[in-house]
Amino acid sequence: xxxxxxxxxxxxxxxxxxxxxxxxxxxxxxxxxxxxxxxxxxxxxxxxxxxxxxxxxxxxxxxxxxxxxxxxxxxxxxxxxxxxxxxxxxxxxxxxxxxxxxxxxxxxxxxxxxxxxxxxxxxxxxxxxxxxxxxxxxxxxxxxxxxxxxxxxxxxxxxxxxxxxxxxxxxxxxxxxxxxxxxxxxxxxxxxxxxxxxxxxxxxxxxxxxxxxxxxxxxxxxxxxxxxxxxxxxxxxxxxxxxxxxxxxxxxxxxxxxxxxxxxxxxxxxxxxxxxxxxxxxxxxxxxxxxxxxxxxxxxxxxxxxxxxxxxxxxxxxxxxxxxxxxxxxxxxxxxxxxxxxxxxxxxxxxxxxxxxxxxxxxxxxx
Amino acid sequence: xxxxxxxxxxxxxxxxxxxxxxxxxxxxxxxxxxxxxxxxxxxxxxxxxxxxxxxxxxxxxxxxxxxxxxxxxxxxxxxxxxxxxxxxxxxxxxxxxxxxxxxxxxxxxxxxxxxxxxxxxxxxxxxxxxxxxxxxxxxxxxxxxxxxxxxxxxxxxxxxxxxxxxxxxxxxxxxxxxxxxxxxxxxxxxxxxxxxxxxxxxxxxxxxxxxxxxxxxxxxxxxxxxxxxxxxxxxxxxxxxxxxxxxxxxxxxxxxxxxxxxxxxxxxxxxxxxxxxxxxxxxxxxxxxxxxxxxxxxxxxxxxxxxxxxxxxxxxxxxxxxxxxxxxxxxxxxxxxxxxxxxxxxxxxxxxxxxxxxxxxxxxxxx
Numbered sequence: 001x002x003x004x005x006x007x008x009x010x011x012x013x014x015x016x017x018x019x020x021x022x023x024x025x026x027x028x029x030x031x032x033x034x035x036x037x038x039x040x041x042x043x044x045x046x047x048x049x050x051x052x053x054x055x056x057x058x059x060x061x062x063x064x065x066x067x068x069x070x071x072x073x074x075x076x077x078x079x080x081x082x083x084x085x086x087x088x089x090x091x092x093x094x095x096x097x098x099x100x101x102x103x104x105x106x107x108x109x110x111x112x113x114x115x116x117x118x119x120x121x122x123x124x125x126x127x128x129x130x131x132x133x134x135x136x137x138x139x140x141x142x143x144x145x146x147x148x149x150x151x152x153x154x155x156x157x158x159x160x161x162x163x164x165x166x167x168x169x170x171x172x173x174x175x176x177x178x179x180x181x182x183x184x185x186x187x188x189x190x191x192x193x194x195x196x197x198x199x200x201x202x203x204x205x206x207x208x209x210x211x212x213x214x215x216x217x218x219x220x221x222x223x224x225x226x227x228x229x230x231x232x233x234x235x236x237x238x239x240x241x242x243x244x245x246x247x248x249x250x251x252x253x254x255x256x257x258x259x260x261x262x263x264x265x266x267x268x269x270x271x272x273x274x275x276x277x278x279x280x281x282x283x284x285x286x287x288x289x290x291x292x293x294x295x296x297x298x299x300x301x302x303x304x305x306x307x308x309x310x311x312x313x314x315x316x317x318x319x320x321x322x323x324x325x326x327x328x329x330x331x332x333x334x335x336x337x338x339x340x341x342x343x344x345x346x347x348x349x350x351x352x353x354x355x356x357x358x359x360x361x362x363x364x365x366x367x
Numbered sequence: 368x369x370x371x372x373x374x375x376x377x378x379x380x381x382x383x384x385x386x387x388x389x390x391x392x393x394x395x396x397x398x399x400x401x402x403x404x405x406x407x408x409x410x411x412x413x414x415x416x417x418x419x420x421x422x423x424x425x426x427x428x429x430x431x432x433x434x435x436x437x438x439x440x441x442x443x444x445x446x447x448x449x450x451x452x453x454x455x456x457x458x459x460x461x462x463x464x465x466x467x468x469x470x471x472x473x474x475x476x477x478x479x480x481x482x483x484x485x486x487x488x489x490x491x492x493x494x495x496x497x498x499x500x501x502x503x504x505x506x507x508x509x510x511x512x513x514x515x516x517x518x519x520x521x522x523x524x525x526x527x528x529x530x531x532x533x534x535x536x537x538x539x540x541x542x543x544x545x546x547x548x549x550x551x552x553x554x555x556x557x558x559x560x561x562x563x564x565x566x567x568x569x570x571x572x573x574x575x576x577x578x579x580x581x582x583x584x585x586x587x588x589x590x591x592x593x594x595x596x597x598x599x600x601x602x603x604x605x606x607x608x609x610x611x612x613x614x615x616x617x618x619x620x621x622x623x624x625x626x627x628x629x630x631x632x633x634x635x636x637x638x639x640x641x642x643x644x645x646x647x648x649x650x651x652x653x654x655x656x657x658x659x660x661x662x663x664x665x666x667x668x669x670x671x672x673x674x675x676x677x678x679x680x681x682x683x684x685x686x687x688x689x690x691x692x693x694x695x696x697x698x699x700x701x702x703x704x705x706x707x708x709x710x711x712x713x714x715x716x717x718x719x720x721x722x723x724x725x726x727x728x729x730x731x732x733x734x
Contacts, residue, residue, distance in 0.1 A: 027691070304728075309721045310714075322706040322733055324394070326721050327714030328695070335707060339689040340700070342709050347677075347694030354676045354693050361671075366689055 008062070009139055011113050013213075014055040015103040017096055018048055018067040018075060018121035021367075024281040024348065026355045027339035028316055030367055036121035037074055040279055041288060042299055047122045047279070049078050054128055055119065056081075058135055064088060064107070065121070066099040091245045097227060097256035098248045100209070101220060105235035108213035115142045117210040118253075124288055126275030137270045138210035140174035146268040147219065147261045148210040149181065151203025152276045157193030160280060160349075162186055162205040162254070165196075166269050181267035184259050203269065206276055209253065216257065223260045224249055282332045283348040286314040301335075313345065339366050375429070376506055378480050380580075381422040382470040384463055385415055385434040385442060385488035388734075391648040391715065393722045394706035395683055397734055403488035404441055407646055408655060409666055414489045414646070416445050421495055422486065423448075425502055431474065432488070433457060433466040458612045464594060464623035465615045467576070468587060472602035475580035482509045484577040485620075491655055493642030504637045505577035507541035513635040514586065514628045515577040516548065518570025519643045524560030527647060527716075529553055529572040529621070532563075533636050548634035551626050570636065573643055576620065583624065590627045591616055649699045650715040653681040668702075680712065706733050 022035025029035040036048040045053060048065075055063055064086045067075050072089040076082065088102060100118045107114040117135060125131050138148040151164040167180040184205060188196060196202035220228035227249045234241050249256075261267050279285055289297040295312030296303070306315045307324040313331035315323050325331055332348060334341040343351065359367050389395075389402025396402040403415040412420060415432075422430055431453045434442050439456040443449065455469060467485045474481040484502060492498050505515040518531040534547040551572060555563060563569035588595035594616045601608050616623075628634050646652055656664040662679030663670070673682045674691040680698035682690050692698055699715060701708040710718065725734050 027689075307721060307724060309717065309724065321704070322394075322725075322730070324706065324708045324721055324725075326708070326710035326717055328698075328709060328711060331695075331709060333707070333709055337688070339691065340702060340707070341691045341693070342695060342698060342700055343693035344695060350676065350693055354674060354691055357674060357676065358689075358691075363689070 008060045009058050009115075009136060011111060012059050012062060012115050012117060012135075012139055013103075013107050013111070014059045014063045015100055015107075015116050015118040016048070016051055016055070016063065016065045016121045017099040017118065018065055018071065019090075019093060019096075019099065020122065022122060022279075023355050023367075024351045025279070025285070026351055026358075027336045027341055027366065028318070028334055032070070034071065034122075035279065037071070037078065040285055040299065041124060042290075046078055047124065048075065050124070051119060051121050052079055052082070054125060054131065055117075057128075058132055059117075061086070064103040066090060066103055067121075068093060091242055093250075094245065094248050095250045096207075096253040097220070097224065097251045098231070098245070100253050101216065101227065101231045101256075102234060104211075104213040104216045105231040108217055108232075109235050112214065114213040115139050115210065116213050116216065117142075118208065120207050120278070122279065123206065124275075124277045124279055128274070130274040131272070134177075134270045134272050134274065135210065137175035137177055138208075138268075141170065141172045141178045141268045141270070142210045142212055142215075144172050145212065145215055145266075146170075147215065147258060147266055148178070148268045148270065149258065150206065150208040150210070150272045151269040152206050152272045154197055154202065154204055157190055157197050158204065159187055159190050159193055161278075163188065163193075163196055163202040164205050164269050166201050166203065166271075170268055172268075175268075175270065177270055178268045179271070180265065181262045181269050183262055184254060203271060204276070205254070206272070206278070207254070208272075209258065219257055219261055219266065224251065224256050227251070227256065281348040281351060282314055282316070282334065282343070283345040285316075286332070286345055289314070295329075375427045376425050376482075376503060378478060378482055379426050379429060379502075379506055380470075380474050380478070380481050380483050381426045381430045382467055382474075382483050382485040383415070383418055383422070383430065383432045383488045384466040384485065385432055385438065386457075386460060386463075386466065387489065389489060389646075390722050390734075391718045392646070392652065393701075393718055394703045394708055394733065395685070395701055399437070401438065401489075402646065404438070404445065407652055407666065408491060409657075413445055414491065415442065417491070418486060418488050419446055419449070421492060421498065422484075424495075425499055426484075428453070431455060431470045433470055434488075435460060458609055460617075461612065461615050462617045463574075463620040464587070464591065464618045465598070465612070467620050468583065468594065468598045468623075469601060471578075471580040471583045472598040475584055475599075476602050479581065481580040482506050482577060483580050483583065484509075485575065487574050487645070489646065490573065491642075491644045491646055495641070497641040498639070501544075501637045501639050501641065502577065504542035504544055505575075505635075508537065508539045508545045508635045508637070509577045509579055509582075511539050512579065512582055512633075513537075514582065514625060514633055515545070515635045515637060516625065517573065517575040517577070517639040518636040519573050519639045521560075521564055521569065521571050524557055524564050525571065526554055526557050526560055528645075530555065530560075530563055530569040531572050531636050533568050533570065533638075537635055539635075542635075542637065544637055545635050546638070547632065548629045548636050550629055551621060570638060571643070572621070573639070573645070574621070575639075576625065586624055586628055586633065591618065591623050594618070594623065648715040648718060649681055649683070649701065649710070650712040652683075653699070653712060656681070662696075
């Protein structure tokens with residue numbers, strides 16, 4: 001079942017949970033056209049496709065995508081090499097433990113030694129060789145029975161991410177950098193984040209998990225027995241999906257698995273020394289794009305169609321219109337066929353509040 | 368030839384020079400779709416139509432519009448009651464002395480006692496009764512042989528307008544407020560404008576002129592003999608328009624007629640106590656529009672389609688799209704099908720510089 005394209009890691013299966021509307025990237029990203037389906041780097045590939053491109057050298061076509069029924073066709077269109085039975089459509093959103101757990105339960109039956117490696121569909125990674133080396137180490141530790149996460153080396157005391165506190169080195173062959181994990185901690189305030197960085201023990205939790213499928217399900221059977229039982233029941237008889245799925249506990253895999261397993265000393269971390277960005281908002285997006293000159297970042301349109309006069313910022317346009325900005329610094333203009341957003345980089349985080357107001361006013365057509 | 372609609376002033380002919388692209392209102396206003404053709408007040412009538420509506424009670428259908436050939440059809444469509452022979456199309460732009468002078472030369476032949484009253488097609492006036500009363504006084508003084516202007520009572524030391532310096536009262540029956548004019552002065556700096564206001568002698572030059580057609584042409588024959596001769600030649604034989612028009616001196620009527628006539632003691636002013644705005648830029652436009660709540664001014668779109676979050680300003684949209692602004696004060700967003708402008712009220716004057724850059728880069732499709 002592995003691809004002929006290059007050297008892959010035997011028995012490794014990537015799982016890509018493709019969910020989340022990317023609300024802070026409204027109006028570009030929205031429930032009907034979520035972030036992972038968009039090319040946010042100007043590379044010509046969507047974030048989902050770039051995730052595929054990054055994983056295919058490691059897994060061949062041993063890649064499973066779990067997405068909502070509404071996005072099944074769009075995912076299939078973007079990933080023509082994804083095997084038909086590797087595209088799992090959730091009947092309804094039941095959070096990441098159910099999504100990743102379902103893929104693990106199916107893979108556990110397909111290959112008893114399967115190692116599953118779960119990566120978000122909508123993050124940007126640079127330094128693919130270093131990423132691949134981290135995954136290889138994570139797989140080595142996962143084969144030894146651990147739940148393994150890849151923790152991103154922090155570049156600044158971010159308050160928007162959870163952190164992973166590492167402990168002592170683990171002596172696992174093929175994984176020289178592996179450390180034990182003391183705990184997962186929630187998003188800190190800035191003072192706490194600064195203190196974290198000073199210790200050198202903390203890394204960003206990017207939601208990357210590598211674990212044997214059977215270990216994942218067995219641990220889940222301890223911590224969330226109903227969830228594990230339901231997932232294994234669906235895997236044994238996929239015709240039960242529609243009945244069982246709505247009964248599954250809605251819980252993030254961090255809470256369902258990673259945190260209790262860390263308390264039990266069963267989690268390891270590989271420090272991720274590659275570039276990583278969750279493209280959480282337009283400020284983050286602006287940081288990823290190359291400069292188009294004169295303090296301008298542009299996505300989706302030709303530089304010639306943007307005119308800045310004593311201005312700077314980010315222009316995202318999918319309409320082909322000329323966008324002119326006069327006398328505003330660090331502005332963010334996002335131009336889509338049915339909605340236009342004007343804000344600043346400093347306020348980019350608050351786009352969610354604006355979308356919440358649109359939802360409250362019944363504008364589900366736009367959100 | 369007068370309308371049956373109401374009491375009109377016998378022998379009064381309005382001339383509306385409809386030219387000028389309104390560059391500072393780009394991308395709403397542009398050469399192909401100039402300011403006077405737009406409804407900028409949300410009244411449902413364009414500035415040209417509102418000018419017609421204001422003048423019809425005074426002149427009936429004794430109204431002549433002078434416009435560029437490119438706008439002839441649009442003007443005719445907007446003014447269905449404008450007589451066919453009262454729509455004059457300039458073969459090429461030759462400034463206001465030629466435009467208004469051509470109308471005067473034609474009217475001089477039609478009615479030897481004709482009084483012409485010239486008003487821009489793209490200004491906003493409030494207090495129509497007071498406007499009408501000023502015009503009636505101006506006509507009385509014009510019949511006595513003067514060139515009469517209506518000078519707007521200044522509300523602040525504006526630096527964007529020329530000023531009219533008034534002298535002693537004139538004793539003309541039917542024109543109790545008429546004053547002689549000492550001089551026309553160019554746009555002043557702010558200190559000079561403030562000093563002007565302190566004297567009480569100065570009023571804004573809004574380009575409103577009321578004068579007997581024959582007086583206009585006779586004075587022009589003194590100050591710009593070639594121009595007067597050419598205009599009277601066209602009026603005598605309209606088939607000569609195409610030949611003669613390109614030879615006419617390109618000069619504003621202020622320089623060609625009003626300024627030298629003032630030096631010769633032949634100009635009077637009626638103080639204009641009505642509301643007046645030249646809608647020179649988006650800051651001016653914002654000041655004219657009623658508040659749509661929460662420091663929002665809206666033109667061309669439904670208030671429901673504008674979402675401000677910790678923001679204030681002006682949104683002009685002709686696209687029906689939702690416009691969301693987050694965290695910017697006094698912003699100006701102008702949303703048209705092929706171009707989008709984002710600026711602030713404070714920088715609204717500089718839109719012209721931006722349009723100049725577009726022209727330089729060859730984007731004549733947008734300007």
